[in-house]
Amino acid sequence: MSSQLFNEFEPVSAKQWKQKIQVDLKGADYNDTLIWQSLEGIHVKPFYHRDDFNEAFKPIPGQPTDWKIGQHIFIDDETIANSLALDAIERGAEAIYFSSESEFDVKKVFQNFPFSKVPVYFDFSFLAEAFSLQLNQFLSEKNATVFYNIDLIGTLGTTGNWFHNLKEDHSILETILKQSPSENILQINTSTYQNAGANCMQQLAYALAHVNEYLNHFSENKELKITFKISVGGNYFFEIAKIRALRILYAALASEYGMPTDCHIVATPSLRNKTLYDYNVNMLRTTTECMSAVLGGADTIANLAYDGLYHKSNEFGERISRNQLLILKAESYFDMVSNPADGSYYIESLTQELTEKALALFKNIEAGGGFLHQLKEGIIQKKIKESAAKEQALFDEGKLKLVGTNYHINKNDVMKHELELYPFVKIKNHKTLLAPIVPVRLSEKIEKERIENE
Template sequence: MSDLFPTPSPAQWRTLAEKALKDRPIESLVHMDADGLVTRPLYAGATGVEAVFAPRPSDADGRAWDLRTLVEGDEAAAVNVAVLADLEGGAASIVLKGAVLADSEPLARALDGVALELAAVALDAGLDGPDAANALAVAAKGSPRARLMFHMDPVSAFAETGEAPRSMEEHLTLAANTAARHAGAYPDATFFLGSGRVAHEAGGSIAQELAFAASNAVALIKAAVEAGMTAERALKGVVLGVSVDQEYFDGLAKVRALRLMWRSICQAFGVEAPALIEARSSRRMLSARDPWPNLLRLTAAGFAGAVGGADAVVLDGFTRAEGRPDAFARRQARNTQLVLMEEANLGRVDDPAAGSWYLDQRTRELAEAGWAEFQIIEAEGGLVEALRGHLIQSRIARSREVLETALAKGGKQMVGVTKFVDPDPRPSAFEAEPRVSPVGGGDACVPLTPIRLAAPFEAEGAAK
C-alpha cells in the first residue's frame, strides 16, 4: 500500500504548493490569530506535532453528551410548559433564567412534573445566584439525589455589568457559604460555574476566554475552601463554561484545551477531579436582521461542542439576537442537537479529534496560550483585581479590534451579513426580553459589554 500511495516529504509538498499558488508566496497560506498563534498550511508527523488525548470522562447516562436547553422566563406556568416540552422532546437537562428564580414557590411551580433525580436543573441567576440556589434547594426538598447545578458565577455577572451591590469578596464568600450549606443535603449537586464566556462575548480571544474561565474557577475554589469545603469537594463542584461558535475547529480545540488546563489546576490543588465542561453557543455570532443563517452557525457550534468533548451542550434559539426564543426556535435548538447526536452519531468516537496533526497542535497551543494568560491574571492579583484595574478589559479590547477589523476588511465573512446577504429576509417570531438594571453601590469595574459582530453591518444596511 505504501508503494501505491507514497507519503510526500514536506519539501515535496512545498514544491507542489508553490506550483499551485502560481504568483502567490507560500507565506500567504500562513495565518495569525488574535493570540499571536500561527496556523500553518501543513501539519504532519515530520513537523513535530505531539499527540493529545482529551476525552470527556463519562457518557452522560448512555448518551454521548448532555443535551441541555436554556429556558428563559418570568411566569412559572409558561416556564413549566417550556421545560416539560424540552424534556419530553429529548433534552436531558435544563438551564433556567429569569424572574422565576426569585423565590422557591414560583420555581417549584416551574419544575412541577420534573423528576429532579433524572433531569438535572441548572440556574443562570447572575449575582443573585445564592438566592436562586436557596430557592432551588427548597424546591427540590424531598429529593436528596436531585441533580442540581447551582451554577453560581458572581464574577462573570460583575464583569459584564461592571456593578455589584457588595464587594466581590463578599459575593464570592456568599456563594461559597451557600455551596457549603447545601453540599451535605445534595451530594450529587454541583455549585459553581467557572465560565469564561463573558470574555468571548465581549470580543475576547480564545486564550483570553480560557484564562478567564480558569481564573474564575480558581477564585471560586479558593472561596469554597475558605468556607470549609474540602478542596476535592470544591473542585468536583465546579462546572467549566466556554463558548462555541461557527469556527468549529477552533471551538472543539478550545474545549479540549480547557480540559488540559483543568488537569494542571487540579494538580496545583493536589486533587484529581474530572473536568465538567458546559459549552454554550456564542451570541456574538448571531445575526438579527436575517436570523435564519443562525441555524447554520448554531449547528456548527453544536458540532464543535460535541466533537470537542463537552459534557453538556447548550444551543440558543436562532432568534436570540432579537429576544427570547419562542417555542419554535427552542424546538429547533433542541432538534439540532438531536440530529447531531442520533443521526450524525457524533458521539460514537471518543475524542475524534485525537490523532489529527492540526487539531492536536491547535489544542496544545491554545492550552499553552490560555495558561500563560491565566498566569498573567493571577500575577495581577487574581481575576477580581485584574477587572478592577481595567487590565483584562484593555487586552480584550485589542482582540475585539482585531476581530472587527478582519470583518470590516473582508478577512473574515459572515453568511447573511457580509456575504450572500438576502435583500428581503423573512421575519421570525420571538418573545420580548425585559430589561433588568444592574444594582450597584458595592463594587465596580469597567464592564465587558457583550458585542454582536453583525450589528454594525445591519445598522449600515438599515441606514441605506
C-alpha cells in the same frame, strides 16, 4: 490484504510534502501564500504531519463519553415554566437550563419533573441565601443531578457590581458550600468574554485565572467541583481545540491544589456572529458551532433559539434549535464516538498551541496581581476591547464575512416590524464598581443603519 497493500507505498515525510507544494506554487512564496495568522497569533499551515510531533498524543483529561441536549427555559410564571420543561423533555431535551431574575415557587416549577434521568442547570441573576438553601434541600431530597452555577466574579465582570457586596456575597457562597461541599455549586462563566470579542487564547487564560480565584479561596475544600459555561464561535477547528485545551489547563491547575481534575462543560453558540438580517443563516452558524462543541468534548450543549435575537421565546423557535441537536445526535451519529478529534494532526497542534499561549497569558495575569485585581483595574476589559476591535476591523473591511450582512446582501430583506426584542447593546445608566464587560455583535452598526433606512 490491507497490510500488503500499504506496503506498496513508501511513507512521505513532511519535508517531501512541503517540497512538492513549493514546486506546485511555481515560484510563489510558501509562507506568504499558504500560511495565515489567526487572531490568537497562531500561524496556520496548509498541512500537518506526524513529523511535527515529538511524542505520542496524550488523552484529554475528563473527556465525556456522551453529551446531553440542553434546553433553556426562563422562569417567569412557574406553571408555564414547568409545562415548557416537561414538553421539552417529551420532545427530546435531555437537560433543562432554568434561568430566573427572582425567587420562585420551587415545588410548582418541578412538579412531576423526571429527576432520575434529566439533570438541572440554573442561571440566576440574584443571590439569596435562604432561597438557595431551600432549593438545595428540595433537590437533594429528590436525588436530582443539579448544577447551581453560582459565579460571583462572573457577575462582577458582566454587570460591574456584586450581587450585594463583596463581604455578603462571599458569606452566602461559603454557607451554601458548607451545606453541600461535594455538589456542583460553582460555575466559571466564560461566555461573556467570547461574546464581547475575546479571542480563543484570551478566553482560555481568563477562564483559568477566573477559576484560580475560587480554587485559591476554597483551597481547603478538596471536593470542589467546577462547571465552565462557554460560548462557541464560528472558527470551527479552533473552537474544537479550545474546549480540549480548557480541560487540559484546568486539570493542570486543579492538580496543583489537590482537587478533582475533571470539570463539567456547558456550551452554547456565540451571539457575536449572529445577525438580524438573513437570519436563516444563523441556523447554519449554530449548527457548526454545536458540532464544534460536540467534537471538542462539551458535556451539555444548549442551542440558541432559532429566532431568539429578535423574537420573544416561542415554541417554534425553541423546537427548531432543539431539533438541530437531535439531528446531530440521532441522525448524524455525533454520539457514537466519545473522542473523535483525538489524533487529528491539525486539531492536536491547535490544542497544543492554544494551551501553551493561554498558560503564558495566565502566568502574566497572576504576576500582575491576579484576575480579580486586573478586572478591578480595567486591564481585562481593555484587552478584550483591543481584541474585539481587531475582529471588528476585519468585519468592517469585508475580510470577515457574514452572509446576508456584509456579503451577498439581500437589499429587499426588512426587519423593522419583526422586532419583539431590542437586538442591540443596551446601555444602562447606573453606578458600577468597575467597567462591565459588554457583549457586542459584529453586525450591530450595519444593522442599525439598515433599520433606520427601511
